[in-house]
Amino acid sequence: MAKVTVDGIEVEVPNGVSVLQACEAAGKEIPRFCYHERLSVAGNCRMCLVEVEKAPKPIASCAYPVADGMKVFTDSEMVRRARRGVMEFLLINHPLDCPICDQGGECDLQDQAMAYGLDKSRYLEEKRAVKDKYMGPLVKTIMTRCIQCTRCVRFATEVAGVPELGATNRGENMEIGTYVEKALTTELSGNLIDICPVGALTSRPYAFVSRPWELRKTDSIDVLDATGTNIRIDTRAGEVLRILPRTNDDVNEEWMADRGRFSFDGLKRRRLDRPWIKVDGRLRPASWSEALGAVAARLKGLPGERIGAVAGGLADAEAIVALKDLMGALGSRNLECRSDGAAIDASRRDFYTFNTGIAGIEEADALLIIGANPRLEAPVMNARIRKRVVAGGFPVGFIGPRGLDLTYAQDWLGEGGRTLRILAEGGHRFNEVLRAAKRPMLILGRGALTRPDGAAILAAAWKIAAENNMLQADWHGFNLLHQFGGQVAALDLGFVPPADGAAVSPATEALWLLGAEVDPAAIPAGAFVIYQGHHGEAVAARADVILPGAAYTEKDATWVNTEGRVQHGRLAVYPPGEAREDWKIIRAASELLGKRLPYDSLDAVRARLAEANPVFAGRGFAAHGCTDMTGPTGDVGALTEAGFAPAATNYWQAEPISRASDTMAECARVYGAAQVQLAAE
């Protein structure tokens, strides 16, 4: 530890930290542009200058290590003058276009010029101008505004793992860009917009849309993948204008994936915003009472075993528990939340969650990836894996399609079943690596479980975990990577049929789909289909009644991410038209069915959730080990040789919201061919 005095305040900081960090520890704000906590230190903007006793010149605090007994001054005349000088230089070539700049109001340069700059410009000469660069459909560039802090270059290289941005040419001609024109090939490009301290990199879809002070900000959770990224939804006049990440070191640090960030225009398109009922084979608009009346008329008196319910990947816990309770009251146990066919064993929570935890990845020392493509299924988590790889001593074995670029080096072990079997039998060279590790982990992709031998794959993965030191009393290295934000809550609520049952069978006479995509061909011809959701896709056309629900931005809802972390999303805008919060729809239907559900407030539903599964009583994620080695049902012997095939869907359009989004359609077009396909949706 080193004792440092900052403006007379004594602080003790670990050796090796920078003077800037010491100043922060003392509660002093240091202006900065190039320094960023999560990136390497560049020390090139000079905005962070401070005075250090006995040093002849001001020093760049972000790049200067503390020494014991150091005396730092952050508000001396020397420092003030130095900051003014740096600011003046930065502004020499910076355009004075704040009135037409999208960063205005949340611009570090603007703020710091106000706080530390001169009150007028003395520069009369010509300013330089730089041609804008093309960085893909999401990031808009106005490169004349760039102050060359190189944060974006470091982000792309270090965090996103796509070294495609650089500083080319030099001196006055230095430019930030890709040199050869290309869209950045990363699923994390939106973060460039956040880290750019000026208006050089801004959001293309948000261009000229709003000023930050006009926005209402709502903290919520992203559900378009299963990471559970903490987000802030910015709205104005009942419309979502943008979505930004919130810092949560345990989940997403401060990053966010592009699909979650930019799909929201899909919330305004192709919405189900009023009830519909089918009359003479055609859907026609209806009122709520007509629609619910039709549901009640059809379901009343139907034996429970003829009714089924399927929950989709974006369903919230409140709606799921309500639907489960309603089905129970109707005498049906034909529930299903795995419409993708994943052979998940819901009998124990650690069979289907990411037990290590996302932050736990940083403590692991070996990783085996089975049939998952974390880069496309959970880009932010993939950045965490990459971070761990970069830190060193982290062998990554990969079973799946050959030649995937995960942004870090991986040891490709094989295509699929055959390799998995050898590993499960313990005879693979990678078994040695795992056994030598103290905290090994594996990531099993949910997509890998959708094959006919899915149960065998799950059992094999567990066997590998159990026999390769992954299951310890204080360490749980078995991890299932889900794809969407509603998948784990449904499993937690036991939204699965009994061993001998199925949600959809030839005997099904009524089927309730809660945002679930079910192949219409699998539904018996005469069955009465209720589709409740926000986007009607293929299956909605098959529905007899459509009940318009709320999307994740439009309801107070509980979400469980792939770790099993319970988080609460909040309503940012009201659902469009006549759409309603989903649990309320089910509650209203229960009334008409004469099976009134015993809750009529959010608190009451949440109390019911906690009763259904105690995990909902708390929030967050508790690190845990594994003491019970018994594995999930499934026979390793049934494993087939086949490789894990990437499915046909792409990253940009993986669920109904992004499929309705123009921005995502553009991304799919631009990245289409280059994009490695998402492994099995």
Add this chain to the structure above:
Amino acid sequence: MVDISTAHEVAQPASFEFDAESNAAIETILKRYPPGRQASAVIPLLYVVQRQMKRQTDSAWVPLKGMDAVAARLGMAPIRVYEVASFYFMFNTKPIGRFHLQVCGTTPCWLRGSDEVFHACKDAAHVAGYGQTSEDGMFTLSEVECLGGCVNAPILQVDDDYYEDMDYERTVQLIEALRRGERPAPGSTIGRQTSAPEGGPQTLLDVPGE
């Protein structure tokens, strides 16, 4: 508006592959760096590309594909090579003429008459100015910073050779010789021995015992 991202403006060859001579040179160069530090060889390798282009096309420049080839050989991201290649003006990122006339314009050379050398180049090589190439494709004229030969200022560098103690006349003569296909010996053009004083030794003339 400054825009020197020339990469997009010039016709780029569709491919680039190191020839046998380049490969041999690369092998020698790579031995100079410890294992795992091969990226340090990026500058010498860019020179290898530039020389090979000179051999093959009579124009010493580094095309994008050449940078990519360097990146692939050294296991670097291509952008890291672009950064280096575009940073140093010694690497021509667009095609140049057969001879590259590089006039040093830094203070010592300027005081000793580099403006004259520049004018002579313009007149004799028929080049419009710095950064330009003559119409016959023979000469490209560039202004460069101190070449480290200030004692014999002013300096005109032609490709890799220094011609020293230049003035207008001798510059014109040199360019005409080049045009004729001759290659005058590099070094001082007034016959001085390396960087010894003009007109023979000036000091230590009275060393006892001599």
